[in-house]
Amino acid sequence: MKTLGAAALASVAGMAAAQASQCPREDALGTSRVLAVDPAAYPRVGLKSFPQTLPLVDHEVVLTFDDGPWPATTQKVLAALEHQCVHATFFMIGKPASEHPELVRRIAALGHTVGHHTWTHHNLKYLKPDAADGEIDKGIAAVETALHGIATSTPTTPFFRFPYFEMAPKTLEKLQSRGIAVFGADLWASDWNPMTPEQQLKLLTDRLNLAGKGIILLHDSRAQTAVMLPAFLRYLRDNHYRVVHLVPAADNPATVQTQ
Template sequence: MTGNPIKTLCAAAVALFATNMAAQATECARKDALGTSRVLVVDPTTSPRVGLKSFPQTLPLGDHEVVLTFDDGPWPATTSKVLKALADECVRATFFLIGKSASEHPELVRTMAAQGHTIAHHTWTHRNLKYSKPENAAVEIDKGIAAVETALHSAATTNPTTPFFRFPYFDTTPRTLDDLEKRGIAVFGADLWASDWNKMTPQQELKLLTERLTIARKGIILLHDPKAQTAAMLPAFLRYLRDNHYRVVHVVPPPPKTVADKAR
């Protein structure tokens, strides 16, 4: 064996992780389901900020590839419907959770994780951090992370299992962005959205979203699982993706670092 054997073994472990995740992503009982086409590992050290609505760069997606993301949950009445729609099509998504809601509905958070979805972070109470003092913003972020980690693992740590974060309202400050990057937490924006914070029918939302996707052709899509109109619209949107040959990409963090990794 040439080169550094530890580096070689670590690279092999990462490759095996990605291969296993890809295999899991393609498993589906329904042959005509949309499915999840591939898994994309997002490393905060190389992709600290993604999403063209907020930043100059986004994820390396091909034409007709989309990443489905949901904000502001969990909310039992609607999140359960969203999860069913995703399960029916064997699709995996990323949920940016409000810490307070996660602490009130921990069983729903664990259900999301058990179904293979990526669990990410969205503050404690959805406060706009642009208008908060840096120390208050840090508390809002950490309290949210701790609540989600407690729901998932019964451990109130501020070191997130999945180091993905999205700012409420996409409102950021240079100080908070820098703090998150130093902590190794990737900040997600979005490439397109359904504007589902506005009241509309599921049919109107579907039309708006598909028209935007026709123009963009790919990207990180922002939706909100607590919105009843989005939960009602989602099955039709997933069918649209299938019928129009879009492919769903599931984003995950890198595997945990080994002792050898940390020692280098």
């Protein structure tokens, strides 16, 4: 895949940012800006998997959460984000979304972006193409049903993340042809490994300080992450990081980027 060229740079106007809504708590981290992502310009992002990522400036981060919704932990994650007036993107697995539709709707009602993460978190790289497509479409349909009561494989938010970041070229190409952006990550907390919240916080902040910015991968299904998150958000605030909230380009027709 080619790196960002002049044509993609020109499309940044289509990825317009708008001022985030005002936060009632003056000492909160807050959401710095909203970035509308056009899958045509940014079909695959995240430097852990691809040569291209989103056009973030120094000290800007995007918070993303995988593998939910799980009531016991997702509710704590939502409370931490709400306390700091921060918006994130949740890449949901279809099966738990179908089991907890009220939580899916609450996440969206709080202003977060809802993306897709297959039906059961199978490793798609090792499935036959038709089976991989079925995992993707069933997952999308489950989340869309929870959100809107309509079982469609056309996602309202065309954002997808592969389980384990394992992907086959044919599946990648098909998602691009459908206008669905594939998200990797620029850094992560490795929260799939057992560790204390304190250890996880240090690992994540060390990696963030090296990277300086980026798309961050976390898991709202992990208890240690739910416990760690309030301290991490305070760290972002105290160290002058700014949170960028992602939305689909169609949801944000503005053409002037603002901070």
